[in-house]
Amino acid sequence: MLQRIGDALKGQKWLAYLVLGALALVFAAWGAYGVVNLSFGGSNYAAEANGSKISLEEARDAWLRQQTQWQQRLGGAEIPPPLREKLQDQVLEGLIGRALLTQRTRDLGYRVSQDALREAVHSEQAFQVAGQYSPEAAKAALAQAGISLQAYEQDLRTQVQRVQLEGGIRASDFLTPLELARLSDLEDQEREVRYLVLPLERFKSAALVDEATVQAYYQAHQGQYMTSESARLQYAELRLEALAAQQSVSDADVHAAYEKSRSRLEVPEKRHARHILITGKDDAAALAQAQQVLAQAKAGKDFGELAKQYSQDPGSAHNGGDLGWAERSSFVAPFAEALYGMRVGEIKGPVKTQFGYHIIRLDEIQPGKSKSFEEARSDLEAQLRRDRATDRFGEVQEQLQSKVAEPGADLGSLAQQYGLLTGNVASFVKGAGGPPLGLAPALQELLFADPPLAVGRLGGPVLVGDDRLVIVKVLEHRKPQPRALAEVREGIAATLTRERGTQAALAAAEGARAKLEGGMSFEALAQELKVHADPAHFVGRRDPSIPAPVRDAVFAAPRPAGKPVYRALALGEGGAAVVAVMGVRTAAARDPKTLGDRALQEAERLGTDAATAYVEEMRRTADVRKNPKAFE
Numbered sequence: 001m002l003q004r005i006g007d008a009l010k011g012q013k014w015l016a017y018l019v020l021g022a023l024a025l026v027f028a029a030w031g032a033y034g035v036v037n038l039s040f041g042g043s044n045y046a047a048e049a050n051g052s053k054i055s056l057e058e059a060r061d062a063w064l065r066q067q068t069q070w071q072q073r074l075g076g077a078e079i080p081p082p083l084r085e086k087l088q089d090q091v092l093e094g095l096i097g098r099a100l101l102t103q104r105t106r107d108l109g110y111r112v113s114q115d116a117l118r119e120a121v122h123s124e125q126a127f128q129v130a131g132q133y134s135p136e137a138a139k140a141a142l143a144q145a146g147i148s149l150q151a152y153e154q155d156l157r158t159q160v161q162r163v164q165l166e167g168g169i170r171a172s173d174f175l176t177p178l179e180l181a182r183l184s185d186l187e188d189q190e191r192e193v194r195y196l197v198l199p200l201e202r203f204k205s206a207a208l209v210d211e212a213t214v215q216a217y218y219q220a221h222q223g224q225y226m227t228s229e230s231a232r233l234q235y236a237e238l239r240l241e242a243l244a245a246q247q248s249v250s251d252a253d254v255h256a257a258y259e260k261s262r263s264r265l266e267v268p269e270k271r272h273a274r275h276i277l278i279t280g281k282d283d284a285a286a287l288a289q290a291q292q293v294l295a296q297a298k299a300g301k302d303f304g305e306l307a308k309q310y311s312q313d314p315g316s317a318h319n320g321g322d323l324g325w326a327e328r329s330s331f332v333a334p335f336a337e338a339l340y341g342m343r344v345g346e347i348k349g350p351v352k353t354q355f356g357y358h359i360i361r362l363d364e365i366q367p368g369k370s371k372s373f374e375e376a377r378s379d380l381e382a383q384l385r386r387d388r389a390t391d392r393f394g395e396v397q398e399q400l401q402s403k404v405a406e407p408g409a410d411l412g413s414l415a416q417q418y419g420l421l422t423g424n425v426a427s428f429v430k431g432a433g434g435p436p437l438g439l440a441p442a443l444q445e446l447l448f449a450d451p452p453l454a455v456g457r458l459g460g461p462v463l464v465g466d467d468r469l470v471i472v473k474v475l476e477h478r479k480p481q482p483r484a485l486a487e488v489r490e491g492i493a494a495t496l497t498r499e500r501g502t503q504a505a506l507a508a509a510e511g512a513r514a515k516l517e518g519g520m521s522f523e524a525l526a527q528e529l530k531v532h533a534d535p536a537h538f539v540g541r542r543d544p545s546i547p548a549p550v551r552d553a554v555f556a557a558p559r560p561a562g563k564p565v566y567r568a569l570a571l572g573e574g575g576a577a578v579v580a581v582m583g584v585r586t587a588a589a590r591d592p593k594t595l596g597d598r599a600l601q602e603a604e605r606l607g608t609d610a611a612t613a614y615v616e617e618m619r620r621t622a623d624v625r626k627n628p629k630a631f632e
Contacts, residue, residue, distance in 0.1 A: 200574035
């Protein structure tokens with residue numbers, strides 16, 4: 001049911017919140033495993049999982065949605081039988097997985113109270129107007145999807161129950177104090193290291209390459225030098241802003257909206273105040289100083305000068321304590337209560353908040369009021385246009401969804417019928433997109449699927465932004481091709497030079513490591529190699545002060561046992577290094593909050609793994625019967 005809602009509102013971000021989203025435990029990728037019985041007979045349901053039945057209608061509806069998407073990718077052609085069978089089985093497995101989880105939640109006694117259900121419904125943004133739940137908005141959104149509120153609530157209840165089960169499993173994992181201590185010791189461990197680098201530049205002269213070598217490398221590694229897959233497109237685009245400009249709004253419409261929106265057109269009272277903030281580690285001393293400053297202010301001394309001299313609020317002290325115009329909600333409660341109980345010109349204090357002691361002076365009051373019709377008119381007109389454009393945007397999207405799949409559908413005719421802007425994209429590149437459509441991940445998925453959208457066929461509509469959708473026609477599909485050697489020669493030469501130079505540097509580093517293990521000191525080795533070597537120092541696992549390959553080698557090495565452990569390694573950017581691991585220590589103890597956060601993070605990771613394993617095992621051991629004629 002929730003899936004039907006999502007499909008009916010597909011691509012409409014402003015309505016997409018109707019669907020809570022799938023559980024993190026995904027079923028669609030499950031294969032046909034577990035206890036499966038295909039001896040079904042003349043059944044009127046598609047599958048049975050531990051006694052829970054999946055109706056033929058539910059399975060066929062789900063397959064119809066999947067089939068439409070794949071036929072678009074195939075340019076309207078029939079889905080090949082092997083692929084069709086695989087996709088149908090994935091659809092059925094997804095429904096089986098959902099049924100098993102729902103059944104398990106009921107068996108275990110998971111329930112959703114009416115209050116919790118009401119809160120979930122009311123929190124759906126698609127059901128809200130100006131941040132508040134609107135029964136009218138809910139009915140309209142569900143009516144567009146063809147779903148009753150009662151049916152929606154029932155499916156939402158089972159969805160929430162499944163989330164409860166998953167959350168319970170996630171929350172069941174924990175770390176014992178001993179495990180947390182061991183984890184902290186390992187993660188916070190520091191190692192004493194000394195290293196020197198043999199730079200690539202020193203070995204480049206021995207790594208020069210000729211043309212024959214470049215050509216041989218090019219032939220052997222041609223797959224690394226391919227162009228990206230791309231397509232030449234014609235497109236037609238619908239923009240929400242263009243639709244909004246086309247919407248007509250009458251005076252009667254605006255007046256009706258004004259009357260309906262009076263409550264949210266209230267302009268709250270604002271006050272203009274100054275303050276002096278006194279803080280200090282000694283509360284009594286801070287209070288005494290605040291009382292002294294208050295006395296000076298009430299005696300007539302310039303408040304702004306007092307603020308500049310005494311206030312410890314860095315945001316306002318230099319402005320004489322000026323806080324500007326602000327609503328009551330802008331201040332913490334004790335400050336707001338004091339300020340909004342004052343008369344203009346009054347000085348009050350000391351007022352204590354979590355920030356310290358305040359001396360407050362009220363300068364001006366701007367009374368609250370309701371916006372007049374004329375003041376609100378432009379905003380209301382714009383909102384009405386946006387609302388109507390949003391509805392029209394969804395209507396056009398749904399109509400295009402069916403029309404592009406019709407035989408003989410023509411992009412130009414559809415553009416003219418719906419007032420779409422047309423254009424061409426010379427090169428829309430896989431992984432990069434292309435102007436003016438941008439990256440457009442959904443469009444990339446459509447164009448470069450396996451198989452891709454066929455040349456000459458229409459595809460879409462797909463969203464290329466929050467308020468833009470396009471339908472497209474592929475004019476040319478360009479498969480990846482090897483780049484010309486001339487284009488990549490310089491890069492190949494640089495690669496070969498780096499690889500050969502690094503090999504030479506690594507050989508030298510291995511020789512240097514052998515000398516260290518033979519008893520040569522690090523200072524003598526550095527002098528012999530004519531390189532600089534920093535003194536020994538401790539580093540952590542994420543210390544950015546040393547190259548990442550060196551750091552990885554340091555923590556991959558065994559603990560030193562009485563003498564340093566030496567390693568020679570190649571560096572990613574070229575060259576090599578010689579490393580000495582000289583000691584190990586555990587960093588200073590972490591504060592309790594940091595340790596607590598770490599324990600929660602690790603428990604969450606373990607809980608996610610446990611939830612995944614739980615669902616996989618539930619499916620593996622389930623008694624499942626599939627109707628082989630479910631999709632006929």
